[in-house]
Amino acid sequence: MIGTAYIVDDDEAIRDALTWLFKSRMVASRAWHSAEAFLADWRNDLRGCLVLDVRMEGMSGLELFDLLSERGSHMPVIFLSGHGDIPLAVAAVKKGAFDFVEKPFNDNELVDRVIQALAFDASRQERRAGQASLETRIEQLTPREREVMARILDGKYNKVIADELNIAMRTVEVHRARIFEKMGVKSAVELAQLLSGRR
Amino acid sequence: MIGTAYIVDDDEAIRDALTWLFKSRMVASRAWHSAEAFLADWRNDLRGCLVLDVRMEGMSGLELFDLLSERGSHMPVIFLSGHGDIPLAVAAVKKGAFDFVEKPFNDNELVDRVIQALAFDASRQERRAGQASLETRIEQLTPREREVMARILDGKYNKVIADELNIAMRTVEVHRARIFEKMGVKSAVELAQLLSGRR
DNA sequence: CGCCGGGTTGCGGATATCCACAATGGCTTC
DNA sequence: GAAGCCATTGTGGATATCCGCAACCCGGCG
Numbered sequence: 001m002i003g004t005a006y007i008v009d010d011d012e013a014i015r016d017a018l019t020w021l022f023k024s025r026m027v028a029s030r031a032w033h034s035a036e037a038f039l040a041d042w043r044n045d046l047r048g049c050l051v052l053d054v055r056m057e058g059m060s061g062l063e064l065f066d067l068l069s070e071r072g073s074h075m076p077v078i079f080l081s082g083h084g085d086i087p088l089a090v091a092a093v094k095k096g097a098f099d100f101v102e103k104p105f106n107d108n109e110l111v112d113r114v115i116q117a118l119a120f121d122a123s124r125q126e127r128r129a130g131q132a133s134l135e136t137r138i139e140q141l142t143p144r145e146r147e148v149m150a151r152i153l154d155g156k157y158n159k160v161i162a163d164e165l166n167i168a169m170r171t172v173e174v175h176r177a178r179i180f181e182k183m184g185v186k187s188a189v190e191l192a193q194l195l196s197g198r199r
Numbered sequence: 200m201i202g203t204a205y206i207v208d209d210d211e212a213i214r215d216a217l218t219w220l221f222k223s224r225m226v227a228s229r230a231w232h233s234a235e236a237f238l239a240d241w242r243n244d245l246r247g248c249l250v251l252d253v254r255m256e257g258m259s260g261l262e263l264f265d266l267l268s269e270r271g272s273h274m275p276v277i278f279l280s281g282h283g284d285i286p287l288a289v290a291a292v293k294k295g296a297f298d299f300v301e302k303p304f305n306d307n308e309l310v311d312r313v314i315q316a317l318a319f320d321a322s323r324q325e326r327r328a329g330q331a332s333l334e335t336r337i338e339q340l341t342p343r344e345r346e347v348m349a350r351i352l353d354g355k356y357n358k359v360i361a362d363e364l365n366i367a368m369r370t371v372e373v374h375r376a377r378i379f380e381k382m383g384v385k386s387a388v389e390l391a392q393l394l395s396g397r398r
Numbered sequence: 399c400g401c402c403g404g405g406t407t408g409c410g411g412a413t414a415t416c417c418a419c420a421a422t423g424g425c426t427t428c
Numbered sequence: 429g430a431a432g433c434c435a436t437t438g439t440g441g442a443t444a445t446c447c448g449c450a451a452c453c454c455g456g457c458g
Contacts, residue, residue: 356444358443358444368445
């Protein structure tokens with residue numbers, strides 16, 4: 001399994017139990033005693049899932065979740081809670097938490113959820129890989145080409161684009177050809193299909 | 200407020216309380232004593248939200264929710280539960296429930312949630328209005344025009360389309376012009392933008 | 399039968415796009 | 429300063445698209 005279970009819990013007994021549990025199930029894990037400590041090590045390119053205690057001294061698990069979301073993280077999060085607090089669970093899931101598990105938890109069940117979360121993150125990364133190559137292609141367009149492309153996607157004629165940019169039609173044609181080449185398409189329609197949804 | 204709160208609960212006391220509550224807050228409502236009874240009256244064009252008891256004799260609220268989802272309903276659902284069952288609440292929200300409220304509920308809070316749900320449904324309907332007119336436009340294309348359009352969206356030249364359909368290029372041009380006219384666009388690129396996401 | 403809509407086709411000209419060949423000027427990098 | 433990338437433009441021809449005008453075939457409908 002690719003990815004690591006990142007555990008954040010202020011209860012050492014829980015941390016040790018989880019660490020042992022994951023190790024025994026061949027799931028890579030790492031644990032922190034507080035949200036703040038975890039944040040110090042956080043990087044946006046980490047792969048895996050989070051296992052967060054809801055209530056902790058200092059920053060709570062939910063606050064950590066919100067903070068990471070703001071920072072652009074989409075890593076799946078499994079919350080652990082020792083209190084049967086339904087509104088809290090509902091709020092967490094509505095915000096996009098992957099799951100919400102009550103303590104005491106069933107070992108097998110928790111590991112299952114974690115593996116699901118790891119798989120989810122892995123597939124999300126994969127999906128982004130395809131997009132990334134698209135992004136990459138867009139990035140290798142020159143600024144001028146991007147200007148032209150935007151206008152092509154507006155369905156404008158080369159002549160109109162030339163007028164708007166105050167350049168010769170021929171120049172637009174050159175840009176157009178380069179755009180098609182770099183983007184790997186053969187027509188404006190394909191380009192529109194490729195980039196639809198974006199913007 | 201547009202839309203009605205559709206209540207399904209097998210406890211008459213709850214039904215009466217909810218009906219009274221909604222009436223006093225100027226929220227239209229209607230109540231059923233069972234999922235089965237509600238289904239008999241269900242139509243897919245109803246506007247509003249559902250307030251479902253999780254546990255009922257016969258079909259449960261969750262089962263009703265699943266069934267309606269299968270039947271294409273996207274009406275927001277607020278679950279009522281008298282049991283502090285977190286896994287149930289989490290499952291419901293993950294499936295797309297609008298909210299999950301514990302009994303006994305706070306009147307103001309519940310009404311707030313219901314109003315939110317009604318507003319959500321209303322805005323969803325609005326968004327669909329634009330799409331509907333698009334569907335309408337597509338529907339008024341002749342079968343042949345739809346065949347041609349599909350190929351235009353593949354970025355094929357008129358010549359190629361003519362070959363594939365074994366007709367003259369001129370005919371394709373005529374179809375093409377009619378398609379653009381009916382769809383209200385001026386170029387193939389606009390058409391692609393318009394229909395991207397679909398198909 | 400006449401009318402109408404859908405599908406079809408031809409002609410011809412106005413516009414656009416596609417492209418190979420060729421060239422200039424600005425800017426950065428080594 | 430040479431090399432390279434970017435942006436720019438021109439010429440000219442091959443292809444495509446865009447459209448008005450005109451016409452034919454066919455099936456459904458009153």
